[in-house]
Amino acid sequence: MSKLFQNYKRLDIEFVKAKGSYLIDSQGKKYLDFSSGIGVTNLGFHAEVKNALERQVGEIWHTPNLYQNSLQEEVADQLIGDYDYLAFFCNSGTEANEAAIKLARKATGKQEIIAFVNSFHGRTFGSMSATGQDKIKEGFGDLLPHFNYAIYNNFNSVKELVTQETAAVMLELVQGESGVLPAEPSFVRKLATYCRERGILLIVDEVQTGMGRTGQFYAFEHYGIVPDIVTLAKGLANGVPAGAMLGKSHLGIAFNYGSHGSTFGGNKLAMAAASVSIAIMKKNGFLDIVQKHSRILLEELKKALANKNSVVEIRGLGYMLGIETTGDLIKLVEKAREKGLIVLTAGMNVIRLLPPITLTKEEIQLAVSILKEIFD
Numbered sequence: 451m452s453k454l455f456q457n458y459k460r461l462d463i464e465f466v467k468a469k470g471s472y473l474i475d476s477q478g479k480k481y482l483d484f485s486s487g488i489g490v491t492n493l494g495f496h497a498e499v500k501n502a503l504e505r506q507v508g509e510i511w512h513t514p515n516l517y518q519n520s521l522q523e524e525v526a527d528q529l530i531g532d533y534d535y536l537a538f539f540c541n542s543g544t545e546a547n548e549a550a551i552k553l554a555r556k557a558t559g560k561q562e563i564i565a566f567v568n569s570f571h572g573r574t575f576g577s578m579s580a581t582g583q584d585k586i587k588e589g590f591g592d593l594l595p596h597f598n599y600a601i602y603n604n605f606n607s608v609k610e611l612v613t614q615e616t617a618a619v620m621l622e623l624v625q626g627e628s629g630v631l632p633a634e635p636s637f638v639r640k641l642a643t644y645c646r647e648r649g650i651l652l653i654v655d656e657v658q659t660g661m662g663r664t665g666q667f668y669a670f671e672h673y674g675i676v677p678d679i680v681t682l683a684k685g686l687a688n689g690v691p692a693g694a695m696l697g698k699s700h701l702g703i704a705f706n707y708g709s710h711g712s713t714f715g716g717n718k719l720a721m722a723a724a725s726v727s728i729a730i731m732k733k734n735g736f737l738d739i740v741q742k743h744s745r746i747l748l749e750e751l752k753k754a755l756a757n758k759n760s761v762v763e764i765r766g767l768g769y770m771l772g773i774e775t776t777g778d779l780i781k782l783v784e785k786a787r788e789k790g791l792i793v794l795t796a797g798m799n800v801i802r803l804l805p806p807i808t809l810t811k812e813e814i815q816l817a818v819s820i821l822k823e824i825f826d
């Protein structure tokens with residue numbers, strides 16, 4: 451009998467080794483990983499990340515945030531580039547969003563935050579309160595007040611919820627967990643302009659869409675906007691727990707000494723992995739190939755699944771793709787796994803693909819042929 455809380459549904463498979471885009475289970479079976487550990491190992495099990503971790507373990511793997519941390523400074527520089535942000539490091543997506551909620555409230559002196567129906571922002575009380583899905587919140591009693599939920603891609607529904615007390619609007623640019631639903635560019639641009647004109651902070655949750663996942667380093671770069679606050683985690687350190695909140699530098703006054711913190715946040719091991727991962731993604735031409743190859747994946751999928759009755763739509767951005775189906779989702783995922791392809795689900799009827807963004811054309815062909823077979 452397992453001594454673990456049964457809050458996860460675990461399959462009877464254990465992955466014990468990994469290399470590049472492949473996982474190997476305890477029986478020696480090899481799988482092409484189109485989940486990246488739920489959008490985490492965006493570079494796959496990359497040799498340079500492994501080397502950086504081994505090097506850092508040989509030096510020192512943790513120091514508290516009471517001392518200088520040049521690795522945090524380095525990763526902040528890499529993340530911020532030419533943007534006007536400051537960085538706070540934590541350990542997960544939900545923590546990054548907690549930081550964002552705290553910063554937005556403190557910086558504006560207001561409490562109301564508008565989030566979206568079907569959003570997902572995490573499992574701690576603040577992030578769970580921001581999440582627009584009742585099933586996530588059931589049984590936990592009172593949540594954080596002052597959250598309201600607009601309809602995704604519906605600008606008027608946001609305007610209707612704005613009051614004098616609105617501190618921020620918080621959104622994912624592709625709603626990941628609820629079905630891989632991209633935001634419409636016109637909606638995002640209108641929203642960003644409206645928020646800027648009214649002094650409402652725009653928080654973009656890039657926990658899943660960030661770190662090259664959609665073909666740009668940040669998904670907001672597809673939309674021609676610059677959010678006031680950005681949250682990151684998942685792919686940030688390519689598998690070592692890490693999260694970050696970036697906030698416009700003028701907000702820094704609200705996150706002054708003693709206002710927020712984290713024991714592990716920006717840990718040396720996490721920062722060593724983040725630094726090398728970002729450096730790989732920022733190499734000249736890297737993201738061009740991600741864009742090119744992810745377009746090939748989408749086109750090949752559309753071609754391969756064109757005549758499949760149970761495929762409703764194939765959608766997404768870059769390497770964040772969803773195949774909406776009327777088929778039996780659990781069976782389809784199981785069939786794919788039997789054939790050596792690990793995929794995810796999203797919402798009630800979507801196969802979610804979050805492969806490593808380093809996929810080769812051969813890996814794309816292999817995955818497409820397996821997905822075609824399972825729909826056959």
Ligand SMILES: Cc1ncc(COP(=O)(O)O)c(C=O)c1O
Binds near residue numbers: 544622656
């Ligand atoms: C958009 C988004 N925000 C926040 C989270 C929560 O991240 P974590 O599980 O690291 O707390 C997730 C996780 O799936 C996510 O997809």
